[in-house]
Amino acid sequence: xxxxxxxxxxxxxxxxxxxxxxxxxxxxxxxxxxxxxxxxxxxxxxxxxxxxxxxxxxxxxxxxxxxxxxxxxxxxxxxxxxxxxxxxxxxxxxxxxxxxxxxxxxxxxx
Amino acid sequence: xxxxxxxxxxxxxxxxxxxxxxxxxxxxxxxxxxxxxxxxxxxxxxxxxxxxxxxxxxxxxxxxxxxxxxxxxxxxxxxxxxxxxxxxxxxxxxxxxxxxxxxxxxxxxxxxxxxx
Numbered sequence: 001x002x003x004x005x006x007x008x009x010x011x012x013x014x015x016x017x018x019x020x021x022x023x024x025x026x027x028x029x030x031x032x033x034x035x036x037x038x039x040x041x042x043x044x045x046x047x048x049x050x051x052x053x054x055x056x057x058x059x060x061x062x063x064x065x066x067x068x069x070x071x072x073x074x075x076x077x078x079x080x081x082x083x084x085x086x087x088x089x090x091x092x093x094x095x096x097x098x099x100x101x102x103x104x105x106x107x108x109x110x
Numbered sequence: 111x112x113x114x115x116x117x118x119x120x121x122x123x124x125x126x127x128x129x130x131x132x133x134x135x136x137x138x139x140x141x142x143x144x145x146x147x148x149x150x151x152x153x154x155x156x157x158x159x160x161x162x163x164x165x166x167x168x169x170x171x172x173x174x175x176x177x178x179x180x181x182x183x184x185x186x187x188x189x190x191x192x193x194x195x196x197x198x199x200x201x202x203x204x205x206x207x208x209x210x211x212x213x214x215x216x217x218x219x220x221x222x223x224x225x226x
Contacts, residue, residue, distance in 0.1 A: 002152070032214075041114075041200065041217035042153070087152055099169065100145075102152040 001025055003090045005101040012078050012108050020104045022088030023070035031064050031071040032089035035082075036103075042087060045073075075106070083108045113137070114218035116201055122224045129188040131221050133201030141206045142184035143215065144168075144176060147198040159184055160206065191225045198222050 003024045010018055022031060030049050036042040048064035048071060059076040075082055085103040117132035135142065141160050145153040145168075155168030157176040165176050173195060177185045184203075188195055199222075202215040 034215075041219050042215075043217070044214040047214065089153075099155070100153040102150060 003101040009105040018075045020073040030091045037084040116218040131186040135203040139203035141204045143202040145200045
């Protein structure tokens with residue numbers, strides 16, 4: 001079952017912060033985050049495993065709350081290069097059935 | 111530099127034609143995937159393969175088949191193309207023994223297929 005992402009789209013000014021949420025109706029083993037810039041292939045950002053860890057990638061970090069079956073991606077002091085569509089991908093408790101969410105379109109304006 | 115390549119960036123076919131989309135990876139990855147991407151629906155898994163000659167259905171396999179005769183190559187076949195198969199098709203690969211999908215996926219540039 002496809003995870004739900006919110007918001008569907010967000011517009012920011014350079015330097016502002018954003019949060020993108022990903023939630024599932026099923027128990028999760030892992031959550032993946034990818035970014036796709038316009039006209040390009042999706043690129044991996046990070047994987048979070050069961051255990052509630054938080055990870056960071058430059059000024060982009062994420063948390064995973066397995067109890068709530070959700071993950072959040074935090075973009076701090078956004079840059080123009082952060083623009084794109086962000087996808088979460090979720091994997092169920094058995095390490096299979098990997099499913100991407102519908103995506104969140106992020107636009108960072110100067 | 112890791113690489114996943116797809117045979118065409120753009121393809122235009124007629125309804126009823128047989129269509130082959132080819133994907134090649136040079137990373138010696140066990141897992142390979144075919145997705146279709148449509149606005150508002152994200153990336154939907156059509157088929158994946160975790161080894162040569164092995165294949166598993168994804169979420170939307172109807173109207174598609176796949177072939178994996180060599181580890182580096184994964185083909186998507188539309189036996190009889192229809193207009194509702196007009197879409198962007200993305201191939202990906204990842205490292206992983208068995209059926210483990212819990213690893214970073216590397217994507218190809220995509221093939222935009224239009225079926226008239």
